[in-house]
């Protein structure tokens with residue numbers, strides 16, 4: 001299964017006092033249909049970001065697909081709130097101890113798609129119990145918590161491994177990468193099998209955002 005590559009700008013790299021303006025900058029960029037929204041709890045990751053009210057307020061003014069990444073110890077307690085706020089995909093982590101399979105079912109039952117995520121240091125095998133129950137596999141290419149970090153090269157073989165599993169078993173999920181994704185690292189992820197590129201700093205700082213998106217997405221049908 002191969003998906004059309006897409007870039008999902010990470011709103012975490014926007015201006016937090018003018019988030020609606022940052023969202024509009026993403027939305028007005030040719031080729032952008034998704035936005036990635038990181039939710040941080042100060043426990044699972046050492047930072048705080050947005051709550052459901054922020055997502056709901058952004059939702060009110062946007063047609064983008066809201067790809068919400070819950071970096072939380074207890075994401076199952078917040079699924080309803082974020083889907084009601086407008087999340088269309090909700091990704092949860094494999095590392096914390098909570099009822100993950102049930103949470104993935106809960107996300108789908110409420111009409112959103114669901115993803116499972118691992119941090120760079122987590123063995124890729126931790127994803128295996130969930131691969132038949134998700135729409136997206138997210139491989140963090142930095143330790144989550146902060147934007148602007150350097151891409152972790154050691155995640156490239158993991159991307160290749162999950163891409164191989166997808167091919168071998170005919171899974172339909174997207175392979176998303178997140179952290180330190182710029183034109184150089186993003187294209188390497190694409191060569192390894194990723195099709196969904198979360199980009200914060202590199203997207204918002206790029207002088208020609210549409211060109212950034214075109215380069216990572218490639219021409220329709222193009223293979224590298």
Ligand SMILES: O=C(CO)[C@@H](O)[C@H](O)COP(=O)(O)O
Pocket residue numbers: 010011012013036038142143144145146147148149178179180181198199200201202
């Ligand atoms: O999840 C995270 C950080 O924890 C990311 O979504 C960042 O927002 C990506 O930012 P850059 O590395 O692209 O600046």
